[in-house]
Amino acid sequence: MRKKRFFTSSFAALCLLSATVQGQSLSAHEEYLQFAQNEDGEIHLDDGRTLFYTVKSRSQVNGVEVIRAQVDDPALAEFMDYSSFIITLDHDKQEMSGYLETGSGQFRLQSPSDGNENVFWRKIKPPKMDDRILKNPDTSFMGRLNQEAAGEKDASGRYVIDVFIGFSEQAAQDVGNINTEAQMYVETVNEALNNSQIEGVYLRLVGVGVSPQNPGVVTSVLQDGKEWFKDDIARYAPDLIGLVQRPTDAPGSAGGWGNVPGDIVVIGAPWPGAYRHEVGHNVGGMHCKSEGDTGYNYGFSVRQGRGTAQCGNDLSYYSSPLIMDDEGNVLGTTHSQDMARLWRERSAAMSANRIHKVPFPGETGGRYRMQNYWRADQFLHMENGGLESGAIEQGWWSAQWDIKAVGQDDYVRICNRWRAQACMNVEDGGLQAGAIESGWHSAQWKLEPVEGQPDLVRIRNRWRPDQYLHIENGTPEAGPIQPGWFSARWKLTSTD
Ligand SMILES: [Zn+2]
Structure with a gap:
């Protein structure tokens, strides 16, 4: 969830300048800055070679920036559109890892040691023993499992x-x-x-x-x-x-x-x-x-x-x-x-070895607390068995809700973390949290944005689209609302 854009400070520029002056080996921080800032550059390997690299792609994963680069390595010239250089950057700590494959060996960024603050692209010595595998003559898993x-x-x-x-x-x-x-x-x-x-x-x-x-x-x-x-x-x-x-x-x-x-x-x-x-x-x-x-x-x-x-x-x-x-x-x-x-x-x-719990990119999902906007001390919970709103304690799983997308549609299910079988629905008319069947539209909800309040949502039922979740009368209900009701606006806070 990293949002902040990485630096434009003069401090960064200074570091780069000193990197140029120092020449062949850089401090860990300078090496980090080189990859954070530049789309191409050179790396100095500890076998004496200098190789040029060009960044092919950058992406953000879990707050780590992933860079794939192509290296101008004459020994790999016969491979087209081939990348063999991976750099991963932690912008919060301003640290990095790097792994490079060349036509003559593999290298990794070696952290400073022995009082030397500089880092090196050090050749990786292959292990003395390769791995060995027990050969399974039964290859029936191929194709079949898929x-x-x-x-x-x-x-x-x-x-x-x-x-x-x-x-x-x-x-x-x-x-x-x-x-x-x-x-x-x-x-x-x-x-x-x-x-x-x-x-x-x-x-x-x-x-x-x-x-x-x-x-x-x-x-x-x-x-x-x-x-x-x-x-x-x-x-x-x-x-x-x-x-x-x-x-x-x-x-x-x-x-x-x-x-x-x-x-x-x-x-x-x-x-x-x-x-x-x-x-x-x-x-x-x-x-x-x-x-x-x-x-x-x-x-x-x-x-x-x-x-x-x-x-x-x-x-x-x-x-x-x-x-x-x-x-x-x-x-x-x-x-x-x-x-x-x-x-x-x-x-x-x-x-499908395990059903995923960390939501996919773009998928609405995770564990959340559901806080009312009108009464900020009111959270939805099931601490006493039924669905209630009220003050909660930090550790209560009963006040945490799994919000997961239903298929490719725009709808979600809202199920209690503590009582995993309890999902919000209006199947019997009123709002309740209980066991549901997979096809029930009464247990599917749309999270609608509230204009001008990007951190709030209204929660609307799929089966009965005139019904929204609210606490206008003091307890959780689903029903028609007025546009101005703060009691029908909810703040979802991730518990991760
Ligand atoms: Zn092997």
Whole structure:
């Protein structure tokens, strides 16, 4: 809900000037300003190279600005319309995360350390051990699951796969800002989907968390992690869970692990690129195809150092026979290496691992308090069982209301958080909050704006459009109102 526009102060300009003077390495704040302000620029890698970048897109997600950029890297010149550079900015804290893939290695923005306040684009050392997967010869989940699942789409018609990222305390320390970091992981997948022209689906970060547990990047985390973060999982209802650990010497350690297919992965904090690979396993993807393998769910490698996410993970692509580089190399085959097809077929099922609780973009939804404008001390609640208005206490779930859109229409249902079966309706004539049936128009409401008072709404019934929610007579009712009644104006305050 970030509204404020980011700076125009002379202070910012000063910082930029000093950045120019300092030359090759910048302070964390200067590096942040460079990306906040400029549509292109240069980055200095710790292998001595300087690369130029151009911003391709900027978007705001959960108060984090996501930048995708194209890098002028001669070693990747054969890929057209390809982005391999992700920057995520936290404008409130003025911090950032960054992940860059070049033709010769992956880099991340390394925070200052050892008394040195400057940051570096540091080459990521691949983990000593790759992940290994248990091969499931039963590939019947491919295609089938998609047909069975209804899927969850946003207003644009795309499937939304909600993601929760849980860090260990140590991993959180290593990465710095967990909000920009987690958003960056999610964007590595979205970038690869984009590059691979897999449309109609995207990952959305819905929550982050921190836990003291850090056994390392081992398979036990795939079970135990759901227990560590069970409250977050209940709250955010993610379709995918990503766990981030500081690597340890524990037996069975790897760069990352993911269930195939599944809803959970674990990666080591030093290796952001592992996330894209492990999520590919969750979708149902396997590694490079070997002799005797069947199915089309494999990664593809053009040659050494040119592998898609499941097979080498050098490039921000999932395998696809529809993608061809400038030199005529195709990044997949229709018979064996077509992760793009698997993604398309599995999107619906993946988006419906859990019913989403965080409203989709543009969707009216969330948990709200409903305060009357005429009597500001009067809130709607069900603390005593029935629907009432009155003073409430901060912690009362009975005074919190889920307001959710009904299908694609302009109407919402209003249901109590504490008594989840109790939804406002006028089915029996008078206003009540109780169990409803899905088709009832009497339980659907339109939130109408009040002219000149943008933070207030009138609440009008769909079945009986002359009826509005009001407390003109002291208690909650639905009925005809006069335009001037303050008692029929409501302030909805998000409780998130
Ligand atoms: Zn793997």
